[in-house]
Amino acid sequence: MTATLSKYAKVFAVGAQNTFVYRWNFVLRSVVGIVPLVGTIFLWRAIFDSGGGRLSGYTFSQLIMYFAMTVFVENLVTPTEDEWQIAGEIRDGKMSFLLLKPLNYIAYRFTLYASYRLLYTVVLLPGVVLIFFFLRDHISLPVHAATWLWFAVSTALAAVIQFFIAYTIAMLAFWILEISTIVFIVFSIEYFLSGHAFPLDMLPPWIAGFVKWSPFPYELYFPVQVFTERISGAALAQGIAIQAFWAFAMWMSGVTLWRIGIRRYQAVGG
């Protein structure tokens, strides 16, 4: 047990070091990453100017809080390069080298993902704090202490869903050469249905009713709603249950595709 733990602790450290090699990449990315957020704030300012005090039950401050939290959770859980790297390892035959090691590939990949995400968030933290400071008039922290716990749980489940969606797509590289079109198709659906573009309760109720059962809102929108306490009580319990279901389903699909795929693996060039 301890041997296993220390093995993956090593993987974690290697992932962190790898990330630090490309620190300028990081910095550049976080600087330009702020542009859409600022643009979004300006756009909604103009919308509130012509729409009055409240839109779909949001005040301007609540909406800013929503987008600021979305950016934070997204940085924490959205994989950026994992699917490309995994697909690359399959396509270029680099997988052979990893299969020979006493590692479980999925655990290995998940550890790398966790290490990227945590380090990324830590490095971005000063920037995030700065943004929150600029927006301080609009920021409100949860009232109930239990909210922090539920937020942690739903964020962790969101991370599992996001990772295993990426992993499942990457597994397709066992069958097809080029996965980028599929990555982008899923990405464009996620962009709107995960609540990145706008809060999903602004959708017409009948569409929102459908979307609620899909995995996408649980990648981003749901944890943010939990944190801002717009979801509570029975709706919170139901949400966590649906989220846990999707986390499990995505995990299973990743594992299953791996098992079938690895039998087809031919180690091209490996």
Next chain:
Amino acid sequence: MNRYLSIFRLTARNSLIREMNFKLNFLLWMVVELLWFAGQLAFIEVLYGQVNEIAGWSKWQLVALVGVHQIIAQLFQAFFYINIANLPELVRTGRLDLMLTLPMDAQFAVSTRQVSFDCIVNSLVGVAIVAFALAKLHIVPSIAQLALFACAVPLGIAVHYAVMFGLSCISFWIIRAQSFIHGYFNLFHIGRYPEAVFRGVFRFIFTWLVPVILVSNVPAKILAHPFTSPWAGLAMLSAATLAVLAATRALWLLALRRYGSASS
């Protein structure tokens, strides 16, 4: 000039032949763009479920703006995007050497290696959307409007080109600068908003230093706001385009002096 045109014709022909070899991929890329575009229209629908106008733009005027953004962005992607996206890899592997020894301008050689025809088809979707939005607005553009629009679109493509090329030149200093692709998309993300929503320092930066908010707004206004004079906007866009193109050229020449050619 003639030589460059004929080289470009050959490149385009090769690209078309290559793309037709991967027909499914070609179709899938179009699906990606259509989904993305449908999402944006849904977003507009949600926004205008709340209000009747945003910064002086009605719903169909904003649809026209998004359509114009689509036309310009897709034409840019058709001719330049993939080539510029590959530049950091050329620098990292040292394959840029080959480009430098070709008997033509290296920036031209790097920027025009292949043409993506699926993006040209996608830009036509943008044209259809703009036409539909104008019909909803009961606007029939005059010949003069169309002529001005036709002048503004290439200027916009040039701004897209200069911004992304400038960002990718960073790869001469930072190896593996993939983040510049995110930089490009993040910057132009705000290009489809009405320019009047931006204020203060932010407005200054993205009008004069990195003129991303002029790119689609100026041509969209020519068509969708027919009663405002287009000249001030066109003059600003022309000046800004020349400035960013010149800055990018200077940065490229500076970067080349730094280039040490990896592994050779």
